[in-house]
Amino acid sequence: MINVNGLYHAYEKGGPFAVKNAAFKVEKGEIFGFLGPSGAGKSTTQGILTGLLPLQKGEVTVAGCDMKKPKREIFNKIGVSFEQSNVYGKLTARENLNFYSKLFDVNTVDAGTLLKLVGLDHVADKKAGEFSKGMKHRLTFVRSMLNKPELWFLDEPTTGLDPAIASQIKDIIKEENNKGTTVFLTTHNMFVADELCDRVAFIIDGEIKLIDSPRNLKLKYGEKMVSVEHNEDGKLVKEQLSLIIKEDQDRLKTIISRGNIEIMHTKEATLEEIFIKVTGRGLK
Amino acid sequence: MKKILTIIGRDIKSGTRDWLIIYLSIAPILFALVIKGLMPGVESTTLNVVMQHDTPADISEYMESYFDVEYVSDLEAMNDRILRLDDVYGVVYDSNNEGFETIMQGNESADAHIALGLILDQYGLSEDTVLPVTVEFSDVGWEMSPLKLYGANIIILFTTVLGGMMILLNLVEEKMNNTLSAVNVSPITRTEFIIGKGSLGVLLALLGSIAVILILDFGSINYLMLLTSLLAISFISAIVGFGIGVVNDEPIAAIASMKVTFVPVLASIFGSMYLPEKWHFILFWSPFYWAYNSIRDILLKTAQWNQILLNSFIILVLTAILFFTLRKRIAHGLK
Numbered sequence: 071m072i073n074v075n076g077l078y079h080a081y082e083k084g085g086p087f088a089v090k091n092a093a094f095k096v097e098k099g100e101i102f103g104f105l106g107p108s109g110a111g112k113s114t115t116q117g118i119l120t121g122l123l124p125l126q127k128g129e130v131t132v133a134g135c136d137m138k139k140p141k142r143e144i145f146n147k148i149g150v151s152f153e154q155s156n157v158y159g160k161l162t163a164r165e166n167l168n169f170y171s172k173l174f175d176v177n178t179v180d181a182g183t184l185l186k187l188v189g190l191d192h193v194a195d196k197k198a199g200e201f202s203k204g205m206k207h208r209l210t211f212v213r214s215m216l217n218k219p220e221l222w223f224l225d226e227p228t229t230g231l232d233p234a235i236a237s238q239i240k241d242i243i244k245e246e247n248n249k250g251t252t253v254f255l256t257t258h259n260m261f262v263a264d265e266l267c268d269r270v271a272f273i274i275d276g277e278i279k280l281i282d283s284p285r286n287l288k289l290k291y292g293e294k295m296v297s298v299e300h301n302e303d304g305k306l307v308k309e310q311l312s313l314i315i316k317e318d319q320d321r322l323k324t325i326i327s328r329g330n331i332e333i334m335h336t337k338e339a340t341l342e343e344i345f346i347k348v349t350g351r352g353l354k
Numbered sequence: 355m356k357k358i359l360t361i362i363g364r365d366i367k368s369g370t371r372d373w374l375i376i377y378l379s380i381a382p383i384l385f386a387l388v389i390k391g392l393m394p395g396v397e398s399t400t401l402n403v404v405m406q407h408d409t410p411a412d413i414s415e416y417m418e419s420y421f422d423v424e425y426v427s428d429l430e431a432m433n434d435r436i437l438r439l440d441d442v443y444g445v446v447y448d449s450n451n452e453g454f455e456t457i458m459q460g461n462e463s464a465d466a467h468i469a470l471g472l473i474l475d476q477y478g479l480s481e482d483t484v485l486p487v488t489v490e491f492s493d494v495g496w497e498m499s500p501l502k503l504y505g506a507n508i509i510i511l512f513t514t515v516l517g518g519m520m521i522l523l524n525l526v527e528e529k530m531n532n533t534l535s536a537v538n539v540s541p542i543t544r545t546e547f548i549i550g551k552g553s554l555g556v557l558l559a560l561l562g563s564i565a566v567i568l569i570l571d572f573g574s575i576n577y578l579m580l581l582t583s584l585l586a587i588s589f590i591s592a593i594v595g596f597g598i599g600v601v602n603d604e605p606i607a608a609i610a611s612m613k614v615t616f617v618p619v620l621a622s623i624f625g626s627m628y629l630p631e632k633w634h635f636i637l638f639w640s641p642f643y644w645a646y647n648s649i650r651d652i653l654l655k656t657a658q659w660n661q662i663l664l665n666s667f668i669i670l671v672l673t674a675i676l677f678f679t680l681r682k683r684i685a686h687g688l689k
């Protein structure tokens with residue numbers, strides 16, 4: 071669905087690269103995530119992939135279209151949701167969707183259905199200018215579903231939403247993906263990446279450091295840890311021990327031989343911990 | 355086409371919820387009504403003639419059928435009357451050689467004088483003789499108050515600028531809401547979008563101007579010529595609207611920038627009105643100068659197609675120059 075090779079982008083001529091030598095492939099039907107802290111170059115990459123930013127250097131094919139010279143028709147096949155919500159404040163939620171519908175050459179989903187999907191049906195006929203940030207974000211999000219896109223770009227789809235709504239949005243993304251939609255999403259939230267993505271790319275300072283599935287990453291980089299709670303001289307002690315480091319192994323053996331263990335479970339590394347390990351930096 | 359209408363439809367819907375746009379749309383009508391109010395009875399204004407009380411009745415009757423006639427007691431009173439500011443001609447009937455003598459101040463319009471002479475010459479000729487001039491001709495020469503002629507022309511030129519402002523505000527709305535990026539990832543082409551965004555402003559310029567003409571009752575002017583000239587001149591305001599609109603995300607500031615357009619408009623109008631003909635070349639750069647001349651001739655019904663087309667062509671050339679200067683900026687701003 072997406073093919074990127076040797077992609078560079080600088081906002082100013084001769085200025086620093088916001089994206090450096092990026093290369094990746096997104097297969098049909100998968101959810102591909104860009105995980106990285108703010109300023110890493112995620113939105114810039116999405117901008118190039120969606121034709122909003124010019125392709126300066128590198129090869130980019132999106133849904134079979136060379137993005138050097140994108141054809142307007144490909145926008146019938148793709149949907150784009152933005153990090154910053156952008157809707158007409160003077161139009162109602164429904165009018166916003168109806169207007170946008172008419173820009174497509176393909177059949178579109180009914181505005182009412184979509185508004186209901188994200189819990190905006192009760193304010194469908196209210197001006198979007200009076201909406202809260204979260205509501206505007208949801209409106210921007212469902213607008214990108216109007217044309218039933220084959221390929222769906224989501225820039226920070228859950229950022230700034232309260233947890234209940236964020237989880238609703240995640241469910242919608244999963245469901246659409248189950249129906250066959252390919253998803254490219256960017257996030258700085260490791261839980262979102264972990265929960266949704268078939269594969270993630272770690273990106274920092276415009277460079278992709280690695281690409282793999284969250285599960286593989288955890289297996290490969292996640293240092294096996296064991297968390298033990300045991301009784302020592304009548305006191306409850308809680309310890310985290312590595313299964314790889316020699317000292318920790320010995321300590322664990324000692325604890326087990328004493329037989330005073332109350333709780334013990336293995337603990338896998340989070341994507342953020344792996345991210346830190348790989349890039350030397352956190353996601354904040 | 356469907357997408358262009360979608361863009362226009364959205365702008366209309368959004369515009370009806372914006373007092374600034376509503377005001378822009380009705381401003382030409384308001385101005386025209388103000389001008390109309392300032393000249394009560396503009397319809398009945400004909401050439402004013404002053405005669406003496408002792409003028410023979412048949413001559414008085416003849417004169418009253420063409421003119422607004424005032425009577426004074428003697429020549430001295432007549433001179434006083436003529437010397438007042440407005441255009442009044444004195445007509446003295448000389449019963450000895452059955453002729454007329456006209457007295458003028460010298461600041462009257464030339465056309466009116468000729469027409470007066472023609473009508474006076476007619477007196478005494480047989481009833482079936484066809485007059486070389488008709489009363490319709492008189493509509494041009496002397497029924498037109500300067501306030502009406504210049505007023506209408508000024509309002510029309512400003513209306514085209516208001517059309518540009520309408521475009522401006524609709525673009526600023528896109529900038530403010532950051533919605534251009536959403537439009538740019540939809541299948542609408544850049545050209546369709548620009549045509550859609552520009553149409554409403556051009557339409558306002560056309561409809562507003564026609565409303566002004568109808569309100570001020572210019573009668574049977576050549577509307578095709580008017581349309582040609584208006585189209586030519588509204589492009590320039592549209593381009594200025596685009597040029598400013600795409601880099602502004604605050605309506606009041608954008609309007610303030612657009613107001614600089616008033617300078618060439620006013621300079622062109624007043625320059626054309628007050629500068630001697632040989633100095634007019636210093637206004638040739640201004641498209642509004644050419645538009646002003648076209649519209650004046652059209653309203654006076656003296657316009658010729660070749661002149662209108664030439665003026666419109668000059669306007670379009672100037673527009674093209676402006677467009678190529680602003681093209682990069684507009685294309686960049688629409689990203």
Ligand SMILES: Nc1ncnc2c1ncn2[C@@H]1O[C@H](COP(=O)(O)OP(=O)(O)O)[C@@H](O)[C@H]1O
Pocket residue numbers: 081088106107108109110111112113114115
């Ligand atoms: N419009 C812009 N002009 C100049 N620099 C920009 C612009 N947008 C982003 N940048 C810079 O490019 C880099 C990548 O930004 P971005 O792609 O927005 O990161 P992310 O989406 O991962 O937070 C940052 O250093 C940011 O400051």
Ligand SMILES: [Mg+2]
Pocket residue numbers: 109112113114153225226
């Ligand atoms: Mg971003």
